[in-house]
Amino acid sequence: MTLLISIGNTNITCGIQAVNTNTIASFKLRNSEVTAENLAEQINQLLVRNKIKKLTACTLASVVPEMIDTISSAVQQFFSITPIIVSSSSDLGLNLSLYNCECVGVDRLLCCTAAYASCSSASIVFDLGTATTANVVNGKGFFLGGLIIPGIELQSQMLAKAAAMLPGINISEDAVLIGNNTAQCINSGILYSTAFFINQYILEINRVLGQEATVYMTGGNSDYIKPYINSNIISRPNLLLEGLAIYSSKL
Numbered sequence: 343m344t345l346l347i348s349i350g351n352t353n354i355t356c357g358i359q360a361v362n363t364n365t366i367a368s369f370k371l372r373n374s375e376v377t378a379e380n381l382a383e384q385i386n387q388l389l390v391r392n393k394i395k396k397l398t399a400c401t402l403a404s405v406v407p408e409m410i411d412t413i414s415s416a417v418q419q420f421f422s423i424t425p426i427i428v429s430s431s432s433d434l435g436l437n438l439s440l441y442n443c444e445c446v447g448v449d450r451l452l453c454c455t456a457a458y459a460s461c462s463s464a465s466i467v468f469d470l471g472t473a474t475t476a477n478v479v480n481g482k483g484f485f486l487g488g489l490i491i492p493g494i495e496l497q498s499q500m501l502a503k504a505a506a507m508l509p510g511i512n513i514s515e516d517a518v519l520i521g522n523n524t525a526q527c528i529n530s531g532i533l534y535s536t537a538f539f540i541n542q543y544i545l546e547i548n549r550v551l552g553q554e555a556t557v558y559m560t561g562g563n564s565d566y567i568k569p570y571i572n573s574n575i576i577s578r579p580n581l582l583l584e585g586l587a588i589y590s591s592k593l
């Protein structure tokens with residue numbers, strides 16, 4: 343059984359692909375709270391919950407280079423496996439010749455790997471994590487790139503930091519078009535700007551590609567935005583780990 347690990351800028355997500363199914367069981371730990379011991383403890387609980395006796399391999403993808411060694415060492419120490427590090431130069435089942443892939447986040451590619459494998463057609467993946475990214479694959483499996491904007495929590499933190507009169511807010515699900523107090527203006531501004539961007543982006547990309555792309559949404563902040571999206575979207579919380587599972591199955 344292969345352990346799948348993704349290190350994002352906010353969370354480490356770990357998962358395993360259940361036997362004979364495509365479903366992935368997973369958990370998230372905040373990067374700031376991770377120690378080797380609690381990571382091992384959570385992985386052990388994941389194994390017990392899924393009746394897995396032994397891990398035989400581990401694949402790890404990270405967009406935080408300085409955390410790779412610490413997390414690899416923890417897996418090595420507690421499970422006696424050396425993780426295989428998946429990077430943007432690994433063969434991820436996409437044609438990368440149209441993007442400068444030396445610097446692309448492997449998380450963006452892995453989400454596209456899973457999306458393209460699942461629909462075999464042009465796709466757009468929105469990943470709403472620390473950053474919000476849009477990622478486009480054309481109908482022939484070429485990764486075209488996309489856009490990067492500050493994520494939902496980050497937008498709120500930036501406003502509170504930069505503007506003396508703006509409070510820090512916890513994002514809530516309720517957005518109104520015309521906010522009538524500061525907190526509501528910030529909350530609604532962040533949710534609607536992200537949702538309006540996504541709605542319009544889908545239309546523009548479909549026009550540019552000349553076809554209707556299959557749209558996927560993933561990332562820890564997806565639930566805030568899904569209610570405001572006008573097109574059909576496929577919500578896949580574990581899309582990145584699905585990409586890692588596809589890569590792992592070919593090793």
Ligand SMILES: Nc1ncnc2c1ncn2[C@@H]1O[C@H](COP(=O)(O)OP(=O)(O)O)[C@@H](O)[C@H]1O
Pocket residue numbers: 349350351352353354370371372470471472473495560561562563
């Ligand atoms: N179960 C959860 N554990 C941790 N963060 C979560 C969870 N559910 C939603 N979040 C939110 O997800 C966001 C991070 O999304 P994620 O996709 O994990 O980011 P990244 O890949 O950039 O680390 C944070 O804003 C956090 O508040």
Ligand SMILES: CC(C)(COP(=O)(O)O)[C@@H](O)C(=O)NCCC(=O)O
Pocket residue numbers: 350351352405445446447448449450469471472473474475490493
């Ligand atoms: C855009 C990202 C910061 C998103 O990271 P995340 O929000 O998932 O933590 C990450 O994919 C990254 O650092 N990318 C490198 C630049 C690029 O993709 O072109």
Ligand SMILES: [K+]
Pocket residue numbers: 350449469470471472473561
């Ligand atoms: K992300």
